[in-house]
Amino acid sequence: MMGAPLDLDAVQAFLHIAELDSFTRAAEAMQTTQAAISLKLKRLEKRLGHRLVERTPRHVQLSAHGAAFLESARHLLEAHDRALTTFAQTRQRLTIGISDHVAGPELPALIARMNAQDPQLLIEIRIGSSGDLLQSFDRRELDTVIVRQYLGRSDGELLAEEQFGWFAAPNWQRRAGEPLPVATMAEPCGVRALAEQHLDAAGVPWTEVFVGGGVPAVVAAVMAGLGVAALAPRMLPFGAVDVGARLGLPDLPRLPILLHTRIRAGRPSDALAALAAAFRSAVRG
Incomplete structure (x- = not known):
């Protein structure tokens, strides 16, 4: 006998914890409480007879059993979804x-x-x-x-606040006596306007050397050594350097992301x- 079937809700909670690395984020994804997520996980762990997640004060990490169960959990929910869509009428x-x-x-x-x-x-x-x-x-x-x-x-609903900085390629050097070369997005762009306002308020002479149609284009210009740009760190590839402090550039505020x-x-x-x-x-x- 295989015993009682797995609780699909508990399996979904486990997947969210594994993919989001957070009980809090998993609760948000399932529109429930963190306590409910913990209860679902405990119920699943009891049913399987193994601890699936190691909890630490700073982060969560899958146990060896959790890592082994992860792919099976994904396949189980995918099969469940396919079964339901058999009877779905419209997308x-x-x-x-x-x-x-x-x-x-x-x-x-x-x-x-x-x-x-x-x-x-x-x-x-x-x-x-x-x-x-x-x-x-x-x-x-x-x-x-x-x-x-x-x-x-x-x-709008506040999702998060993100820090911005002044980033450049790792070997980029500002030429003495010349305005700060800045890579920006085309107008209208709130981050562009914010960067300009802070540079002007700090009395930093600057000039646009690149205007891109999107963040990836601005990032490419920065990594090619054309100048600096006001960007969030997660937008940049490994190796980009925050040069704000070295160049005496004004601090940029944390910017809200709204839904x-x-x-x-x-x-x-x-x-x-x-x-x-x-x-x-x-x-x-």
Whole structure:
């Protein structure tokens, strides 16, 4: 006898803990409490007869048994979802706008995770500036936007606050007596405006040497040695250097990331909760 079947809700909780490295983020993804997540995990561990997660004050880590169970857990939930979609009549659609300065290198993995979680949910992504995306949201062209806090907007749910710095290539040196060469995104861009305001307020002479159509283009210009850019550390490849202190550049504030959505229930809401939790983990590290 194999015993009682596994609780799929508990298996889902285990997967969220493993993928998000956090009981708190897992609770957000499942729209429940941290205590409920812990209870689900304990129930699963009791059923399997092994400890799956090692808890420490600073982080969570899979045990050897947890790592061995991880792939089987994914296959189990995928099979469950396939069984349900056999009887699904229509696919639901979720349109999401994500700001250039929010959509980091982890975005493809996050979207893939959402697709795997609910194959019957058709997810459409648009990348753009916070201002343009908010206008599209207000016109009801997008269901949800994840953007930087925008001037004049006080609504939205705070997902995280992210520190920005002045980054350059590892061997880049500023030429004495010349204005600071800055790589930026094209207008309108809130981060660009913030960087300009802080440089002007600090009396730092500067000049634009590169204007890109997206963060990846600005990052490429920085790593090519064209100049410096105001960016979040997670946007940059390994080796980029924060030169703000060395060059006496003004400190940049932490910038809020906000979620604006009209989705309140159903499968799109579940997928969105998982995406928001994943963004919180990515930003906070």
